[in-house]
Amino acid sequence: xxxxxxxxxxxxxxxxxxxxxxxxxxxxxxxxxxxxxxxxxxxxxxxxxxxxxxxxxxxxxxxxxxxxxxxxxxxxxxxxxxxxxxxxxxxxxxxxxxxxxxxxxxxxxxxxxxxxxxxxx
Amino acid sequence: xxxxxxxxxxxxxxxxxxxxxxxxxxxxxxxxxxxxxxxxxxxxxxxxxxxxxxxxxxxxxxxxxxxxxxxxxxxxxxxxxxxxxxxxxxxxxxxxxxxxxxxxxxxxxxxxxxxxxxxxxxxxxxxxxxxxxxxxxxxxxxxxxxxxxxxxxxxxxxxxxxxxxxxxxxxxxxxxxxxxxxxxxxxxxxxxxxxxxxxxxxxxxxxxxxxxxxxxxxxxxxxxxxxxxxxxxxxxxxxxxxxxxxxxxxxxxxxxxxxxxxxxxxxxxxxxxxxxxxxxxxxxxxxxxxxxxxxxxxxxxxxxxxxxxxxxxxxxxxxxxxxxxxxxxxxxxxxxxxxxxxxxxxxxxxxxxxxxxxxxxxxxxxxxxxxxxxxxxxxxxxxxxxxxxxxxxxxxxxxxxxxxxxxxxxxxxxxxxxxxxxxxxxxxxxxxxxxxxxxxxxxxxxxxxxxxxxxxxxxxxxxxxxxxxxxxxxxxxxxxxxxxxxxxxxxxxxxxxxxxxxxxxxxxxxxxxxxxxxxxxxxxxxxxxxxxxxxxxxxxxxxxxxxxxxxxxxxxxxxxxxxxxxxxxxxxxxxxxxxxxxxxxxxxxxxxxxxxxxxxxxxxxxxxxxxxxxxxxxxxxxxxxxxxxxxxxxxxxxxxxxxxxxxxxxxxxxxxxxxxxxxx
Numbered sequence: 001x002x003x004x005x006x007x008x009x010x011x012x013x014x015x016x017x018x019x020x021x022x023x024x025x026x027x028x029x030x031x032x033x034x035x036x037x038x039x040x041x042x043x044x045x046x047x048x049x050x051x052x053x054x055x056x057x058x059x060x061x062x063x064x065x066x067x068x069x070x071x072x073x074x075x076x077x078x079x080x081x082x083x084x085x086x087x088x089x090x091x092x093x094x095x096x097x098x099x100x101x102x103x104x105x106x107x108x109x110x111x112x113x114x115x116x117x118x119x120x121x
Numbered sequence: 122x123x124x125x126x127x128x129x130x131x132x133x134x135x136x137x138x139x140x141x142x143x144x145x146x147x148x149x150x151x152x153x154x155x156x157x158x159x160x161x162x163x164x165x166x167x168x169x170x171x172x173x174x175x176x177x178x179x180x181x182x183x184x185x186x187x188x189x190x191x192x193x194x195x196x197x198x199x200x201x202x203x204x205x206x207x208x209x210x211x212x213x214x215x216x217x218x219x220x221x222x223x224x225x226x227x228x229x230x231x232x233x234x235x236x237x238x239x240x241x242x243x244x245x246x247x248x249x250x251x252x253x254x255x256x257x258x259x260x261x262x263x264x265x266x267x268x269x270x271x272x273x274x275x276x277x278x279x280x281x282x283x284x285x286x287x288x289x290x291x292x293x294x295x296x297x298x299x300x301x302x303x304x305x306x307x308x309x310x311x312x313x314x315x316x317x318x319x320x321x322x323x324x325x326x327x328x329x330x331x332x333x334x335x336x337x338x339x340x341x342x343x344x345x346x347x348x349x350x351x352x353x354x355x356x357x358x359x360x361x362x363x364x365x366x367x368x369x370x371x372x373x374x375x376x377x378x379x380x381x382x383x384x385x386x387x388x389x390x391x392x393x394x395x396x397x398x399x400x401x402x403x404x405x406x407x408x409x410x411x412x413x414x415x416x417x418x419x420x421x422x423x424x425x426x427x428x429x430x431x432x433x434x435x436x437x438x439x440x441x442x443x444x445x446x447x448x449x450x451x452x453x454x455x456x457x458x459x460x461x462x463x464x465x466x467x468x469x470x471x472x473x474x475x476x477x478x479x480x481x482x483x484x485x486x487x488x489x490x491x492x493x494x495x496x497x498x499x500x501x502x503x504x505x506x507x508x509x510x511x512x513x514x515x516x517x518x519x520x521x522x523x524x525x526x527x528x529x530x531x532x533x534x535x536x537x538x539x540x541x542x543x544x545x546x547x548x549x550x551x552x553x554x555x556x557x558x559x560x561x562x563x564x565x566x567x568x569x570x571x572x573x574x575x576x577x578x579x580x581x582x583x584x585x586x587x588x589x590x591x592x593x594x595x596x597x598x599x600x601x602x603x604x605x606x607x608x609x610x611x612x613x614x615x616x617x618x619x620x621x622x623x624x625x626x627x628x629x630x631x632x633x634x635x636x637x638x639x640x641x642x643x644x645x646x647x648x649x650x651x652x653x654x655x656x657x658x659x660x661x662x663x664x665x666x667x668x669x670x671x672x673x674x675x676x677x678x679x680x681x682x683x684x685x686x687x688x689x690x691x692x693x694x695x696x697x698x699x700x701x702x703x704x705x706x707x708x709x710x711x712x713x714x715x716x717x718x719x720x721x722x723x724x725x726x727x728x729x730x731x732x733x734x735x736x737x738x739x740x741x742x743x744x745x746x747x748x749x750x751x752x753x754x755x756x757x758x759x760x761x762x763x764x765x766x767x768x769x770x771x772x773x774x775x776x777x778x779x780x781x782x783x784x785x
Binding site for chain 2 (some may be wrong): 042083090094098
């Protein structure tokens with residue numbers, strides 16, 4: 001993700017790809033999560049979807065706050081996952097695996113986001 | 122004389138039997154016809170369940186927890202019975218051979234009887250009963266055969282020792298153990314047609330897939346009747362045939378036992394649609410009692426128009442006098458079964474608290490121990506009350522059910538957080554489906570909405586049954602832990618979808634339950650529509666050792682690695698135990714080993730009986746969905762499994778029978 005932004009663009013395609021992925025999955029999680037809440041189920045998915053969506057929007061705008069927000073979402077996810085299933089690692093596959101992969105991808109965006117923040121002054 | 126010395130020793134030592142070749146698992150009285158096989162489990166494996174107690178226990182001890190890591194393939198035998206084009210995807214051989222003398226005898230998926238050399242795997246003979254392809258019911262399965270030694274025939278005479286096979290097109294076959302030649306004095310030219318008295322012959326509707334049981338010279342068999350087709354289905358009658366002549370010894374028709382005892386009167390059939398016995402019966406050779414694990418009525422998920430007789434006997438263990446076919450007692454495990462909790466496991470005989478006992482596993486997971494002579498429970502049985510009644514037929518659904526207070530393989534009810542997936546998204550999908558489904562815990566009655574049945578209909582314990590290690594006082598049970606997502610389909614919708622029972626010209630489609638106001642749809646294992654992964658989290662199956670005295674688990678571990686599992690059917694190759702669905706039982710040895718395939722990872726494994734730790738594995742060419750055996754030839758212990766695979770378990774197809782032994 002260390003692609004240089006072209007003139008007139010705050011972040012490169014790598015960050016944008018991640019950003020739009022977060023927006024899309026955030027929307028799906030939020031809408032499905034709202035449905036689950038309506039059915040009397042867990043609130044996690046709705047809230048996490050909202051956080052993921054917002055992180056994606058901020059990432060697309062080259063905002064480091066997108067990363068900070070996602071760190072909160074990820075931390076909350078880990079805490080919730082542990083609360084629900086503890087050390088049952090197979091049960092943690094859907095809860096911990098892909099959110100952590102997204103975290104790692106976001107961390108690789110730090111240089112690009114820093115440049116974007118600097119460019120913004 | 123030896124018997125007279127042995128018997129008191131056995132009686133004084135409940136749960137402990139002398140280990141070592143030469144000791145009987147059980148023993149017969151002298152004043153009656155002898156046991157079906159004058160051979161004990163040890164060097165031989167003379168019965169489907171090992172010895173005549175069906176404990177799946179061998180006194181052999183050459184292969185031990187210390188040396189099992191060195192186990193090698195001794196031979197791989199190919200039956201040659203592989204599915205041609207149109208039957209591909211319908212094979213599940215599930216075969217367990219017998220070993221007597223120097224030979225193994227077995228049946229292939231399409232019921233070819235085969236004898237092979239037990240040390241080399243070389244074929245001695247084969248007899249092909251020419252079963253037509255259209256006879257294949259749910260799957261081409263032949264779990265085993267029985268052997269019988271005719272006491273009135275001289276040693277060396279043809280058919281002195283005979284192999285009794287069953288077929289998918291419902292025949293009993295008797296061939297000579299040494300040559301495979303038909304025993305011409307048995308039935309007509311060595312065959313008995315089990316369609317007699319059943320009614321209109323509709324291929325695949327009525328098929329025998331289980332090994333028969335021979336007790337006091339009587340072959341006892343039921344048949345598999347295709348589930349959920351129609352109330353007007355072939356009868357569940359269980360019949361006994363003379364093992365020498367093939368003549369009907371008795372018939373037990375639960376709805377008309379007296380009228381049908383010697384076969385139906387002219388112009389009539391055995392009572393149709395009654396609960397059947399599709400699995401293998403257990404027998405007390407000494408007492409002359411046969412124990413029939415019965416399934417449910419022909420229509421599984423609707424019950425209001427079942428007869429009183431069906432309501433009395435469905436999903437019960439029934440003890441019959443093996444000579445007369447008269448009922449001695451019955452024990453019902455589910456009242457008014459609406460969950461297809463057929464008793465699929467072969468029961469196991471043992472001595473328990475100083476009494477002759479029969480151990481009964483079940484699909485709902487409960488394990489019961491009953492007195493063999495009276496049926497009185499020896500393990501505590503409780504009562505679940507105020508059960509949900511549902512909206513379909515609240516007047517029919519039982520409001521209380523028996524439950525084992527001694528031991529069960531059933532896990533706590535499902536909750537939303539036990540929904541699973543590969544990512545939060547597909548997990549969310551399953552959580553929504555969970556919240557949408559009708560679920561009031563164990564024994565939620567059927568509904569026209571999606572409803573959850575947990576445990577699902579593959580168990581708990583299925584046909585693989587359980588094993589008992591009498592030297593350690595342990596019960597070894599592998600089990601499934603997966604829900605079904607089911608739905609009743611109103612008749613108009615079922616018709617619109619083309620659900621129909623099979624007829625003489627064509628096979629059926631779906632589970633129309635003709636005669637009831639609803640058809641049924643069952644999603645076994647509750648696969649997610651998104652990824653094909655199960656909606657519930659692993660483990661989906663495990664194996665446990667239960668202390669026979671206390672009923673407490675000594676250990677309980679997942680069975681099966683994730684190597685062949687993954688989203689969209691892609692194998693993950695992960696070598697970690699996830700606990701897969703499993704089908705097929707275990708064999709336990711006196712040396713403290715459990716051998717089992719069963720899991721969907723296609724591994725055959727040796728497990729330490731004391732700890733549950735896997736000590737050795739071998740990757741099979743297809744799933745080991747068959748009960749393994751162990752035996753001895755020329756002082757060498759062998760372990761053998763049929764690696765035939767299973768269509769519904771998605772574990773491939775193979776015709777390999779694989780034997781293992783330690784290197785010289």
